[in-house]
Amino acid sequence: MKVIFDRAELVTAVSNVQRAVSTKNTIPALEGILIKTQKDKAILTGYDLDIGIRTEIPATVIEEGEIILSAKLFSDMVKRLPDNTVTLETDDKLVSYIHSGVADYQIIGMSSYEFPELPTFDTIESFYIDSPTLKNMIKQTGYAISDNMSKPIYTGSLFELKAGYLNVVSIDGFRMAVRKEKIGTDAAFSFIVPGKTLGEIQKLNSSEESRVQIIVGKKHVVFNVENYSVISRLIEGKFIEYEGTIPKGAATKLKVKTKDISAAVERMSLLTSEKMQSPVRVIVADEGIKLHCTTVVGKASDYVEIPFEGDEVEIGFNTKYLLDALKNADTDELVFEFNGSLKPLKILPTSGDSFVFLVVPMRLA
Numbered sequence: 001m002k003v004i005f006d007r008a009e010l011v012t013a014v015s016n017v018q019r020a021v022s023t024k025n026t027i028p029a030l031e032g033i034l035i036k037t038q039k040d041k042a043i044l045t046g047y048d049l050d051i052g053i054r055t056e057i058p059a060t061v062i063e064e065g066e067i068i069l070s071a072k073l074f075s076d077m078v079k080r081l082p083d084n085t086v087t088l089e090t091d092d093k094l095v096s097y098i099h100s101g102v103a104d105y106q107i108i109g110m111s112s113y114e115f116p117e118l119p120t121f122d123t124i125e126s127f128y129i130d131s132p133t134l135k136n137m138i139k140q141t142g143y144a145i146s147d148n149m150s151k152p153i154y155t156g157s158l159f160e161l162k163a164g165y166l167n168v169v170s171i172d173g174f175r176m177a178v179r180k181e182k183i184g185t186d187a188a189f190s191f192i193v194p195g196k197t198l199g200e201i202q203k204l205n206s207s208e209e210s211r212v213q214i215i216v217g218k219k220h221v222v223f224n225v226e227n228y229s230v231i232s233r234l235i236e237g238k239f240i241e242y243e244g245t246i247p248k249g250a251a252t253k254l255k256v257k258t259k260d261i262s263a264a265v266e267r268m269s270l271l272t273s274e275k276m277q278s279p280v281r282v283i284v285a286d287e288g289i290k291l292h293c294t295t296v297v298g299k300a301s302d303y304v305e306i307p308f309e310g311d312e313v314e315i316g317f318n319t320k321y322l323l324d325a326l327k328n329a330d331t332d333e334l335v336f337e338f339n340g341s342l343k344p345l346k347i348l349p350t351s352g353d354s355f356v357f358l359v360v361p362m363r364l365a
Helices: 007-019 071-080 132-140 195-203 258-269 319-329
Strands: 004-008 032-038 042-049 051-056 060-063 064-068 085-090 095-100 104-109 125-130 158-161 164-172 177-180 190-193 211-216 220-225 226-233 254-259 279-286 288-293 299-305 307-311 313-317 333-337 345-348 355-361
Touching: 004 007, 004 051, 007 032, 007 042, 007 071, 007 085, 032 060, 032 071, 051 195, 051 254, 064 071, 071 104, 125 132, 125 355, 132 158, 132 164, 132 177, 132 195, 132 211, 177 319, 190 195, 190 226, 195 220, 195 226, 258 279, 258 288, 258 299, 258 319, 258 333, 313 319, 313 333, 319 345, 319 355
Parallel strands: none
Antiparallel strands: 004 060, 004 085, 032 042, 032 064, 042 051, 051 226, 085 095, 095 104, 125 211, 158 164, 158 190, 164 177, 177 355, 211 220, 220 226, 254 307, 254 333, 279 288, 279 313, 288 299, 333 345, 345 355
16 A cells, blocks of 8 residues: 555544544554545544544545554654655555655554454434534533443433424433424434544534534444544433423522623632532522532632522532533523422523523532
């Protein structure tokens, strides 16, 4: 194989594909990137048996072939090469010669036959969604994905299509995030995508005008994002009937400025840490929200003047969980709905129903 790359395009492709490469695996080939050349392009693939990322980049192919190269070593090399072009040549002993400007490397590759095939599957359903919209949906729900492997079903997000809408739902037992968007399909089905996969999709660069094709099978899903294909296993199991957990109505309701309430909660969080999970005490009364926090470090209090409707309420929250919800709201104002001190806080946009965030309270002493 002999091929000439534009270095900038190669660096970008290797950096993205490398994120699907296994760092510790009993199969050495999975620690590498598979490079195949065809006519006027090169195909780069990384795969760790759970998630695979494949891309195509233009290249001047002098002799077609394929090779597996160490992902970390190859990535470190191409990032530091001095010229705008990179020549990669391999011989029949799997020795790879990398040349750029005055720099030359020789490294040992592996046979492409050792690289596992990416999964193939029968398509159950496929649909399109604007790339910026999908990334926004992932961002606004990703913070509530669980990292508790004892309940693997919640280490991903539910994708639910019904009535012409796509709902993305994440739950970790302490908060829930639901993001809703109208899309052009009347299909009705659902699947659960691992959080790691969603994080990789969010990192891929794409234009504002691009659309993502999502192809769903029984056990796998493919996200086609411009010239990248991300294939992932799905999480199997039954997701909670999330709609039934969302409180109906509100005993207390108020409209808050996102910036003001976030700043107040952040000031309370200065006294808390992972080792000191003392709740921030939130009191809705007397035309405003009073905040108090007491830990072994000290005490803090704050006040935000906000008129409210309904009953007065006193409730406690983990400051991190409350801040995560506030930071992932993309509106200047929010609606807070309370139903007593033991029911979750419901956070909504002031108009429409594009998202619903729930934050479970902490018991107050």
